[in-house]
């Protein structure tokens with residue numbers, strides 16, 4: 001059932017499991033628990049569409065690098081209503097305790113998570129793990145140039161079929177018809193309340209814009225509000241933060257364009273590095289340092305894509321203008337352009353892995369939302385290791401591109417003239433309730449349970465101890481399926 005909570009008469013609601021949030025994490029958990037015999041309540045702050053009011057809870061205060069105001073959607077389906085459907089598992093090295101990366105190391109290996117990646121792919125029509133293997137992709141991609149050496153590896157981001165992107169559209173009916181899962185719209189959780197001993201959640205408070213108040217009680221509670229909001233809700237409820245860890249280690253995948261490869265020949269088909277191609281499903285390629293090189297140089301796992309540059313930027317601009325229309329002139333012009341222009345250079349688009357630093361953090365702002373709860377304050381900047389890792393990637397890439405005859409990389413990063421001023425939020429908000437074995441340096445355990453609280457769990461990228469460079473949602477879903485198994489057996 002899906003209902004506006006304002007239409008509910010009883011102000012006390014109960015369930016076996018209560019999920020806060022209906023984004024990729026919340027919906028995955030709801031789907032997994034739907035036929036488990038458990039009664040589930042899902043609380044969604046917004047409704048089918050985002051509104052000015054629902055988005056107002058996402059206002060935030062920023063220092064240093066900025067969070068994109070469009071990177072979080074407060075509505076049913078959460079940010080899946082606008083995301084790009086990119087699907088990429090983390091690499092095995094991302095899970096390791098890397099001596100050169102402070103606070104690195106997951107309490108599980110990639111092998112532990114692999115079966116859950118496979119299940120995640122089955123539930124959401126995603127790609128199987130074997131389709132990320134460069135050998136498999138090469139077999140089906142004969143016309144594309146693929147750079148893969150001992151030092152620089154090609155890696156793939158796969159894209160879900162477009163009709164599978166929006167979880168709200170795809171699962172609305174299923175939840176409307178569910179007898180075991182009740183989804184309540186317009187139900188922002190305004191406080192997590194603990195029992196007297198501070199060992200268990202006793203209830204959640206929900207306040208609505210129309211002035212109604214509800215108390216929600218459940219056996220287990222799962223916070224699934226997104227990478228920034230998970231921390232904000234725990235912080236303003238004063239829950240799970242005995243060791244001052246909630247909100248710390250914020251990570252993103254800072255992205256920006258810097259560097260040009262002047263190609264030796266226009267005949268090289270590099271388009272797989274900027275345009276999704278159908279290779280047993282859509283895939284786009286990127287380049288990263290091999291695990292050995294990352295280990296030897298002591299650097300993070302950042303990667304790059306390319307963007308095409310035309311023979312002349314002037315022609316490219318004209319081409320873009322004409323491509324946008326569809327009259328006879330534009331068709332003729334397009335044909336001429338195809339003949340006359342070629343791709344003579346590519347720009348380098350960087351996606352960085354960040355060091356999990358306790359100083360990069362979500363804390364509470366002095367500014368408040370309409371229910372008098374503090375908004376999020378985000379302190380986020382690059383570390384020396386973040387920059388050094390990109391320098392290493394560009395330096396090795398430059399050598400490999402030249403040796404393999406692809407072209408010459410002109411890179412402000414190699415030349416130490418890059419200002420990093422054009423860095424943008426990739427809308428991947430991670431690390432703020434990190435997973436770990438030691439409560440002094442983490443917020444949740446390997447089952448995503450808040451260390452000090454018996455019945456409170458966290459779902460989403462806030463539990464990632466490190467982020468690799470992979471877009472986070474495949475890993476969010478895999479971890480959530482694992483959490484669902486744990487709750488089913490609890």
Ligand SMILES: Cc1cc2nc3c(=O)[nH]c(=O)nc-3n(C[C@H](O)[C@H](O)[C@H](O)COP(=O)(O)OP(=O)(O)OC[C@H]3O[C@@H](n4cnc5c(N)ncnc54)[C@H](O)[C@@H]3O)c2cc1C
Nearest residue numbers: 021023024025045074075078079084086189226460471473
């Ligand atoms: C433009 C864009 C493109 C992207 N492309 C990709 C991509 O290609 N691949 C990829 O992997 N990732 C991508 N991402 C990131 C991806 O969308 C997120 O990682 C993912 O959707 C996060 O899911 P989530 O469930 O953790 O959080 P969210 O989607 O943020 O969901 C949180 C939910 O909680 C609700 N909520 C919040 N607070 C409360 C409260 N107090 N009470 C009740 N409900 C609450 C919200 O309304 C929302 O429904 C993209 C993001 C953007 C913005």
